[in-house]
Amino acid sequence: MKILIIGGHLAPALAIIEELKKTKKNIDIIFVGRKYSLDSEKTISLEYKEIISRKIPFIPLTAGRLTRILSTRSLRNILRVPLGFYNAFFIINQEKPDIILSFGSYLAVPLVFWGYLYRIPVFTHEQTIRPGLANKIIALMAKKIFLSFSESRSYFPLKKTVVVGNPVRESVLKIKERPFMIQKDRPVLYITGGSLGSHSINEHIKRIIVQLLNCYIVIHQTGDVKEYRDYEDLQTIRNKLPEELASRYFLKKHFFEKEIGYIYFLADLVIGRAGANTFFELLTLEKPALFIPLPWASGREQQHHAEIFARSGVGEIFHQIESSEKLYRLIVKMIDNLISYKGNFAALHHLYKKNASQFMVKEILK
DSSP states (O other): OEEEEEOSSHHHHHHHHHHHHHHOSSOEEEEEEOSBSSTTSOOBOHHHHHHHHTTOOEEEOOOOOOOSSOSHHHHHHHHHHHHHHHHHHHHHHHHOOSEEEEOOSTTHHHHHHHHHHTTOOEEEEEOSSSOOHHHHHHHHHOSEEEESOGGGGGGSOGGGEEEOOOOOOGGGGSOOOOSSOOOOSSOEEEEEOOTTOOHHHHHHHHHHHHHHHHHOEEEEEOOOOTTTOHHHHHHHHHHTSOHHHHTTEEEESOOOHHHHHHHHHHOSEEEEOOOHHHHHHHHHHTOOEEEOOOTTSGGGHHHHHHHHHHHTTSEEEOOTTSOHHHHHHHHHHHHHTHHHHHHTGGGGGGGOOTTHHHHHHHHHTO
16 A cells, blocks of 8 residues: 655654554555755755655655735746646656545645546645645545644535544654753753744844843754854854853754654743644643744634633743743743643643544544
8 A cells, every 4th residue: 555645744744654654564655745945945854854764755846836915936836836736747647646645735735636536535634723725625625634623624524524633743752862961950941933943033032042041941943044044143142152051052953853852851831833733742741832823824823723822821922023021021931830831731631632643544544
């Protein structure tokens, strides 16, 4: 049996790959995704590195997407739409998969389209509360639609829809590899902007890093967007710090799958974007979060995720247009009240479905 998996959301895809390998021995997995993080740069993507490290064939695909904003970039995207369908046609005909499993994104649309025409069963997973246009289109052609949130059911045909939760990587629950050794003698902050990093978050941290290091250990995942040079700039700032402060500041462009369990194990507070992966991983680990929602996320999905944490008393929300000083005050407030935040996770237990990966794999292999 050959399964073609389309990226978009890497973390649940990796969780399903792990489960497929455990469940069925004679199975071929192919991964289609972005080889480069950004179209404008030749920086190798995290998904490419993770998939190749597992010795799974990776097929890069360039495709276009439709956006509501008219610009030079959006026009280039529109021109890539037919190119995506052209390339997807050859991928499907060359690989001839038995099953297509999509984790959303505009890349999946042309592959799902051809798979549907060739009567290949299509399964898709929607992570967020409010789905984007790509998954709404994919759902029309899917045999089954898996959802993370029950609130999403109204967007899809009910007969094809099942709420399974979000597959969580086993690696977040285990310490596999330590990217650096940390002697934990004070609270640990983990600051992350996702696989690409966040220039806005990094700019805030540049302004308050000395204040933070006076009290806390800081692990900072910066991303590697060459246009901004955030990692290089923050490394320069670190090199100018007094030795005592610099020894508490740990910088990295990306954390790989085998490293993330150690980072989560150490972290007392996570500060970063409110994507569905982060939401469910923190929910699983019961880690309080200071969410900084991506303002232009589709359907304001990150804002909704952040509000769930805030309403339940396990997190706070900071908007990136606010002052860096406010961000600092919120961090201090949360660290000073960590026991209270942690104690409120019981209110969210209904969202955590432990066997999401097993359920999805069972349905896919029926």
